Amino acid sequence: MEGTSRAHSELIEEISLLKQRIQKLEQSESELKQMEEVLQKSEKKYRALFEESFDGLFITSPGGKILDMNKKGVTMFGYDTKEEILSLDLEKDVYANPLDRKRILSLVNGQGTAEYEVMVKKKNGETMITHCSLTSVKDESGMITSYRGIIRDITERKQTEEELRESEERYRKVFQNHAAVKFLIDPDTGNIIEVNEAAVNYYGWSHEQLKQMKIQDINTLPPEDVKKEMEMTRTKKQSHFEFRHRRADGSIRDVEVFSSNIKLKGRDFLHSIIHDITDRKQAEEKLKVSEDKYHSIFENAVEGIFQTTPEGRYISVNPALARMKGYDTPEELMKGVNDISKQTYVNPDDRVRYKNILEENGIVQGFETQHYRKDGSIIWVSINSRIVRDPAGRALYYEGTIEDITTRKIADEKFKENAEKLRKVLSGTIKALSMMVEARDPYTAGHQRKVSDLACAIAQDMALPDDTINNIRIAGTIHDIGKISIPAEILSKPGALTDIEFSLIKVHPQAGYDILKDIELPYPIAEIVLQHHERLDGSGYPQGLTNDRILIESRIIAVADVIEAMASHRPYRPGCGINPTLEEIEKDKGTLYDKKVVEVCVRLFREKGFNFE
Numbered sequence: 196m197e198g199t200s201r202a203h204s205e206l207i208e209e210i211s212l213l214k215q216r217i218q219k220l221e222q223s224e225s226e227l228k229q230m231e232e233v234l235q236k237s238e239k240k241y242r243a244l245f246e247e248s249f250d251g252l253f254i255t256s257p258g259g260k261i262l263d264m265n266k267k268g269v270t271m272f273g274y275d276t277k278e279e280i281l282s283l284d285l286e287k288d289v290y291a292n293p294l295d296r297k298r299i300l301s302l303v304n305g306q307g308t309a310e311y312e313v314m315v316k317k318k319n320g321e322t323m324i325t326h327c328s329l330t331s332v333k334d335e336s337g338m339i340t341s342y343r344g345i346i347r348d349i350t351e352r353k354q355t356e357e358e359l360r361e362s363e364e365r366y367r368k369v370f371q372n373h374a375a376v377k378f379l380i381d382p383d384t385g386n387i388i389e390v391n392e393a394a395v396n397y398y399g400w401s402h403e404q405l406k407q408m409k410i411q412d413i414n415t416l417p418p419e420d421v422k423k424e425m426e427m428t429r430t431k432k433q434s435h436f437e438f439r440h441r442r443a444d445g446s447i448r449d450v451e452v453f454s455s456n457i458k459l460k461g462r463d464f465l466h467s468i469i470h471d472i473t474d475r476k477q478a479e480e481k482l483k484v485s486e487d488k489y490h491s492i493f494e495n496a497v498e499g500i501f502q503t504t505p506e507g508r509y510i511s512v513n514p515a516l517a518r519m520k521g522y523d524t525p526e527e528l529m530k531g532v533n534d535i536s537k538q539t540y541v542n543p544d545d546r547v548r549y550k551n552i553l554e555e556n557g558i559v560q561g562f563e564t565q566h567y568r569k570d571g572s573i574i575w576v577s578i579n580s581r582i583v584r585d586p587a588g589r590a591l592y593y594e595g596t597i598e599d600i601t602t603r604k605i606a607d608e609k610f611k612e613n614a615e616k617l618r619k620v621l622s623g624t625i626k627a628l629s630m631m632v633e634a635r636d637p638y639t640a641g642h643q644r645k646v647s648d649l650a651c652a653i654a655q656d657m658a659l660p661d662d663t664i665n666n667i668r669i670a671g672t673i674h675d676i677g678k679i680s681i682p683a684e685i686l687s688k689p690g691a692l693t694d695i696e697f698s699l700i701k702v703h704p705q706a707g708y709d710i711l712k713d714i715e716l717p718y719p720i721a722e723i724v725l726q727h728h729e730r731l732d733g734s735g736y737p738q739g740l741t742n743d744r745i746l747i748e749s750r751i752i753a754v755a756d757v758i759e760a761m762a763s764h765r766p767y768r769p770g771c772g773i774n775p776t777l778e779e780i781e782k783d784k785g786t787l788y789d790k791k792v793v794e795v796c797v798r799l800f801r802e803k804g805f806n807f808e
Contacts, residue, residue: 251346257339259285259296271348273318289315291322303329303342312349323350376469378410382425382456385409385418388464397471399443415439415447428454428465437472449476474585479510479592499576499597505550505590507535519576519599521569531569541565541573553582553593563600575604642759645807647671649755649796650748652805656795659747662717667748669716670723674752677707677724704728705737723748727756730787750789754780754796757788759807773800 245252251268255261261281272289274280286293291314302309308330314322329344370377371391376398379389390405398405398413410425411418416438428434433455440450454467482502493500499516503509509529520539522528532538536546545564552559562578580595650671654664681703685696692700708725726749729735731742735753745753761776771779777797784793799805 251348253344253346255285255342255344257341261285261289262341268346271323271346272315273321279318291316299327299329300342303331304339307331312353323348324353325349373468376471378465378467378469380410380425380465380467382429382463382465385411385422385425394469397442397469398440413440415441425454425465429456429463432456440469449473474587474589475591478583478585482510482592496596499599500595501597502592502594503535504592507546508533509535510592516597519568519574519597520566521572528569539566541567549578549580553580554590557582559595566597574599574601576600642763643672643675645759646674646752646755649758649799649805649807650752652799653751653755653792653795654748656799656803657751657791663748666717666720666723667751670720670727670748671752671755673707673711673720674724674727674756675703675707676710677703677705679710680706701728701736719746719748722746723752725749727752729753731789732786734787747789751792754788754792758796762807773806777801 245263246265248265248267251271252265253261253268254263261283264277264280266277269275269277269280272280283289286296290296295313299309299311299313302311308328310326310328312324312326314324316322326347326349327344329342331339332341332343334340370379370389373391374393376394377391378387378394380386381388387405387408387410390402392402394405395402400408411421414421416424424434424436433453436452436454438450438452439447441447449472451470451472452467453470454465457464457466493511493513496513496515499519500513501509501516502511509532512525512528514525517523517525517528520528522531536543540546542565549559549562549564552562559578559580562580564576564578565573566576568574577598577600578595580593582593583591585591647668648671650667651664654667659667681699685692685699704725704727708721711721711724714721723746725737726740726745729738729740729745729749730753731745731750733739733741735745757780758773758776761771761779762773777800780788780793781797784790
C-alpha cells in the first residue's frame with residue numbers, strides 16, 4: 196500500500212508540475228502575441244516616419260544595391276516610382292564618380308558612421324551635390340548586413356556658397372590691390388577690421404598693428420566727433436569728409452575720406468577710401484597768401500574771376516562773378532553753390548566736356564555754355580580757364596575768367612533769323628531767274644529744276660559736303676540763265692540749227708556768268724554756270740577746260756544736264772528715253788564726263804529708282 200501511495204503522490208506532483216508548465220506556456224504565448232502587436236505598431240510607425248520624412252532616407256546592401264528608399268529620396272533623384280530606383284546599381288547608376296563609394300565605405304566601415312558630401316546622378320542625367328549621413332548595421336557576429344542613411348540635396352546651397360566665396364574673393368582682391376588707401380571699419384566700435392597694402396605703406400604701421408587700432412587713434416579729431424561722423428555715414432549710407440590724420444612717424448597729413456556703408460555676412464561695416472590732400476591744402480593756403488597781392492585787380496575786374504576745385508566747389512570768386520550770377524557778395528555765391536555741375540550748369544554734361552578738355556589740353560578758351568543765376572534765370576557765358584597742378588602733376592584747382600555773352604548770343608540768334616530771311620529772299624530770286632528762262636523757252640519748262648534735282652541726288656550719293664550740295668542746287672536751278680540773251684526764235688526752232696545759230700547757243704554759259712558774277716550769290720555759283728558745258732577732254736565750251744580744272748559741281752551738272760535733255764522731248768526731236776540715254780553717257784565716261792559721276796548717276800536710276808518728277 197505504501198508503494199501504491201507513493202506512486203500516486205508522485206503522479207499528482209507530476210500532474211501539478213505539468214499544469215504549471217502549461218500555465219507558463221499559455222502566459223508566454225500571450226506575451227508573445229502582445230510583443231508581436233507592439234512590433235507591428237512599431238513597424239507601422241517606423242514606416243510612416245520613414246516614408247514621410249523631409250529628408251531622403253535609404254537602406255543599401257553591402258553589395259551596392261538599394262534595398263529601400265522613401266518618397267523624398269525617390270523624388271529627389273527624379274524617379275516616378277520606388278521600383279525604378281530599387282533596380283539601380285549604386286556604383287554604376289548613382290555615384291557620379293564610382294570611386295566615391297569605395298571611399299565612403301572605407302570611412303563608414305572604420306567608424307561605424309560617417310557624414311560626407313558627394314555628387315550623384317539623377318534620372319535625367321543631371322548631377323546634384325548631396326550631404327549624406329551613413330551608418331553600418333551589423334548582426335550578432337559583427338558582420339555588416341546593410342547600410343542606413345539620410346541624404347539631402349545641397350546643390351543650390353553649394354552654388355550660393357561658391358558665388359558668395361567668389362564674390363568675397365573678388366572684393367578682397369580689389370580691396371587689397373587697390374592703389375588708394377582703404378579701411379574696413381566697425382562703425383559701432385571704430386575698430387579697424389581690415390586695411391590694404393596701400394594703407395600700410397602710407398601710415399607706416401604694420402598690417403597687424405593697424406588691425407589692433409581704432410580709427411580714433413589715427414584721426415586728430417576728438418573721439419566723440421569721429422564717432423558722430425561714422426554714425427552720419429551709417430545713416431546716409433555714404434559720406435565725404437576732410438580730416439587730419441597722424442602717421443606712425445608722428446607727421447600730420449590732410450586727407451580726404453570717402454566712406455560708404457556696406458554689408459558683409461549680414462553685418463554693417465564702413466568702407467573708407469582715403470586720399471592725401473596735404474599738397475592741395477598747402478597750395479590752397481599759398482594761394483590765399485598770393486591773393487592779397489592781386490586783391491585790387493581781383494576785386495575790381497569787369498570779368499568774373501574764379502578758382503574752383505576739380506570736384507566742383509568754389510575756392511574764390513570776385514564781386515563781378517557774384518553780380519553776374521545774381522548774388523550780393525562772393526561769399527554768398529560760394530556758400531550757396533557747393534556743386535557747380537548740378538547747381539550752375541544748365542546742362543551738367545557741359546561740365547564734363549569742360550573738364551575733359553582741361554585734362555587733355557591743360558587750358559580751355561572760349562568755352563560757351565549756359566549757367567543758372569541765383570533766381571533761376573539762364574545766361575550764356577564764355578569761359579577761359581587753366582589747370583593748376585602740383586609738382587607731381589596732380590590737379591589742384593581750376594582758375595580762369597567768365598564773361599557774360601548773353602547779349603552777343605541774342606544778337607547771333609537775330610543774325611541767324613536775318614540770314615534765314617536772306618536765304619528765303621535768295622531762294623525767291625533764284626526761282627524768279629529760273630522762271631525768266633522758262634518764259635523765253637517754254638518748250639524746256641522744268642528742265643533746270645529737273646537738272647538741279649538729279650545733280651543734288653548725285654552729290655548726296657557721293658557724300659559731298661552740305662555747302663557743295665547747296666551750291667549745286669542753286670547753280671542747277673539757273674544754269675541756263677544765259678539763254679535769255681539768245682533770240683527766242685532760235686530757242687524754239689523746230690528744226691536743226693545752223694552753225695551760226697549753234698554758235699549763238701554756245702554763248703549762253705558765258706552770258707549766264709556775266710549776269711551772275713556781280714550778284715551777291717554764294718561762291719562759286721557763277722563759275723559753276725560758266726563751266727557746265729565743259730568736257731574732260733577739252734572739247735567743251737566756252738573755255739575748253741580739261742579734267743580737274745573743271746569744278747566738281749560743274750562736272751555733276753554737266754551729266755545731269757545731258758541726261759535730262761536727251762531723255763526729254765524737244766520741238767526738233769522726240770526724247771530718247773532713260774535707258775538709251777544712260778547707255779550713251781556710259782560710253783563717254785572718263786572721256787567727256789567724270790567717270791565717278793556717271794557711275795553714281797547710272798546707279799541712281801537703275802538700282803535706287805530715281806526718276807524725274
